Amino acid sequence: MRTSKWMVLIVAVTAVLTMTAAAQQTSSASQNPQAAANQPAATQAAPTTMDQVVDRVIEREKGLVKMLAPRTPLVETYLQNLQQDPQLGPIPQNDRYFLGRMDLSESIDRSDFLKAEKDKDESMERRLMGGFTKAFKFQYTPLGFSWMIFADRDDFDRQHYEFRYARREFMGDVRCLVFDITPKKDAGHGRFLGRIWVEDQDFNIVRLNGTYSHARRNTYYFHMDSWRLNLIPGYWVPAYIYSEEGDFTAGAKNKIAFKAQTRIWGYNLKTTMGNDELTQIRVDSVKDDTPAAQDASPLAAEREWQQQAEDNVVERLERAGLLAPEGDVDKVLQTVVNNIEITNNIDLPRPVRTRVLTTSPLETFSVGNTIVISRGFIDVLPDEASLAMVLSHELAHIVLGHNLGSQYAFNDRMLFSDESTFANLGFKHIPEEEVAADKKAMDMLKGSPYAQKLDSAGLFVKILQVRAGQISSLLQAHLGNSIADNGTVTRMAQVATSAPALDWNKLDQIAALPLGGRVKLNAWDDKVEIVKAQPVAITSARDKMPFEVTPFFPRLTRFSTGVAAPPTGQTTTANAVPANTN
Numbered sequence: 297m298r299t300s301k302w303m304v305l306i307v308a309v310t311a312v313l314t315m316t317a318a319a320q321q322t323s324s325a326s327q328n329p330q331a332a333a334n335q336p337a338a339t340q341a342a343p344t345t346m347d348q349v350v351d352r353v354i355e356r357e358k359g360l361v362k363m364l365a366p367r368t369p370l371v372e373t374y375l376q377n378l379q380q381d382p383q384l385g386p387i388p389q390n391d392r393y394f395l396g397r398m399d400l401s402e403s404i405d406r407s408d409f410l411k412a413e414k415d416k417d418e419s420m421e422r423r424l425m426g427g428f429t430k431a432f433k434f435q436y437t438p439l440g441f442s443w444m445i446f447a448d449r450d451d452f453d454r455q456h457y458e459f460r461y462a463r464r465e466f467m468g469d470v471r472c473l474v475f476d477i478t479p480k481k482d483a484g485h486g487r488f489l490g491r492i493w494v495e496d497q498d499f500n501i502v503r504l505n506g507t508y509s510h511a512r513r514n515t516y517y518f519h520m521d522s523w524r525l526n527l528i529p530g531y532w533v534p535a536y537i538y539s540e541e542g543d544f545t546a547g548a549k550n551k552i553a554f555k556a557q558t559r560i561w562g563y564n565l566k567t568t569m570g571n572d573e574l575t576q577i578r579v580d581s582v583k584d585d586t587p588a589a590q591d592a593s594p595l596a597a598e599r600e601w602q603q604q605a606e607d608n609v610v611e612r613l614e615r616a617g618l619l620a621p622e623g624d625v626d627k628v629l630q631t632v633v634n635n636i637e638i639t640n641n642i643d644l645p646r647p648v649r650t651r652v653l654t655t656s657p658l659e660t661f662s663v664g665n666t667i668v669i670s671r672g673f674i675d676v677l678p679d680e681a682s683l684a685m686v687l688s689h690e691l692a693h694i695v696l697g698h699n700l701g702s703q704y705a706f707n708d709r710m711l712f713s714d715e716s717t718f719a720n721l722g723f724k725h726i727p728e729e730e731v732a733a734d735k736k737a738m739d740m741l742k743g744s745p746y747a748q749k750l751d752s753a754g755l756f757v758k759i760l761q762v763r764a765g766q767i768s769s770l771l772q773a774h775l776g777n778s779i780a781d782n783g784t785v786t787r788m789a790q791v792a793t794s795a796p797a798l799d800w801n802k803l804d805q806i807a808a809l810p811l812g813g814r815v816k817l818n819a820w821d822d823k824v825e826i827v828k829a830q831p832v833a834i835t836s837a838r839d840k841m842p843f844e845v846t847p848f849f850p851r852l853t854r855f856s857t858g859v860a861a862p863p864t865g866q867t868t869t870a871n872a873v874p875a876n877t878n
């Protein structure tokens with residue numbers, strides 16, 4: 297702190313005029329009185345020079361590093377290698393999927409990448425290249441695309457960087473100050489080079505865009521665009537990172553190109569657990585609706601057993617951050633399921649529930665009476681009829697009594713680490729049940745309100761068939777049956793037979809959407825919601841981008857109080873900057 301004051305004195309001469317406006321913007325409402333009482337006056341005063349702003353940015357960044365240190369969020373990277381198509385431009389050639397957990401305690405990915413403390417630059421490189429060259433095997437390990445959640449975790453300061461104010465800019469609803477950041481001459485390898493956007497109330501970084509500089513020979517730093525969201529009071533937490541490399545212009549030598557989306561969520565998984573458990577106990581002790589008069593009949597016992605397994609699995613997946621808490625998206629899904637049930641006179645002993653898997657790969661499965669569908673699958677479906685097609689297959693399994701997972705009614709089977717979820721849970725049906733479910737689903741669809749709208753569902757299956765060979769990682773299920781096998785679509789293939797022909801030139805024919813267009817996952821509490829994006833007119837075949845990866849452009853808004861209570865634990869408010877700097 298003393299250092300920063302001293303800095304201000306020296307550089308105040310160069311203060312930029314634009315700062316007065318920023319100072320006015322600094323809202324006193326954002327300052328929690330309790331936090332203010334704990335803070336030295338110097339950190340509370342609104343900055344009046346651009347250099348004071350930079351000091352505040354550095355402080356806030358250190359505060360974020362500290363706040364996130366005990367957390368182990370999930371991090372998912374989905375990458376598409378690209379090839380040039382004469383008509384469609386860059387399209388997927390093959391893909392990679394990676395899901396892991398970040399350990400933010402002392403440095404990012406510490407367990408895997410930073411063992412060689414003696415050469416920090418080298419470890420940074422291995423962090424990048426390691427993640428890339430390890431071929432993104434599907435397992436929980438740290439990965440290379442997550443490093444840009446911070447500009448520089450350890451040395452983000454004036455000793456290592458030049459900060460140059462560029463301009464003021466609105467990002468969504470949030471007014472930001474924009475700075476260009478360059479590493480100082482002898483700052484070393486692997487330093488951030490690029491631009492940051494800083495919100496103008498508490499001076500948190502909300503976006504980072506750039507790369508790392510001073511790569512050594514034979515090494516390469518990716519370009520990244522990293523976004524943070526104000527999901528809790530006072531902090532903007534890293535949520536999305538977009539990466540892209542390659543050049544398809546005429547004459548370009550490097551034709552290797554890729555696009556990758558990294559999503560981070562589950563920040564609050566461990567801290568909420570205690571509270572949830574208490575709530576659970578209270579609820580359970582109040583309502584016990586099992587008839588006490590007599591023992592369960594054999595069939596009733598069987599159903600009870602199934603439900604127990606179902607509840608165990610749902611609870612376990614939610615605890616691992618792989619299942620979103622019940623919410624509004626489920627209501628949409630449930631409506632579609634109900635539409636099929638009612639029109640087919642399906643009367644099940646228990647209502648069918650739906651839940652959203654938080655991951656991108658296209659998969660569904662069911663356990664007991666719960667149908668689970670992945671976030672990525674909902675994203676790419678073009679309309680309600682195609683959603684009905686996907687859900688009808690799982691509903692068919694339930695109707696046909698293809699119950700799986702009764703072994704999970706034994707609670708010892710729930711005792712495994714989150715990281716080994718996919719090794720410990722599985723809901724794959726035998727091929728005969730898959731065929732039977734498809735057949736039953738077709739029958740149900742024909743008797744449903746979606747019967748006349750199955751063209752779009754058929755087109756979806758067709759475009760899936762066109763791309764299946766190139767997006768095998770996206771089509772690889774991790775808990776249920778995959779919808780394609782060796783580049784051939786196996787799920788609901790029959791729907792395609794009556795569908796119209798695929799035509800890239802028909803701009804109103806949207807067979808499948810890009811990833812990320814429908815479902816928004818809250819990085820802090822894992823809740824999902826339907827995105828309210830304005831539809832954008834498609835002007836060429838290249839705009840269709842089925843199943844493709846695109847950049848992120850979240851509309852930034854400030855955390856609104858009154859919507860949700862502040863999270864538990866050490867997170868407080870904006871100005872609770874930890875005292876230790878440097």
Ligand SMILES: [Zn+2]
Pocket residue numbers: 689690693725729730733777
């Ligand atoms: Zn199935």
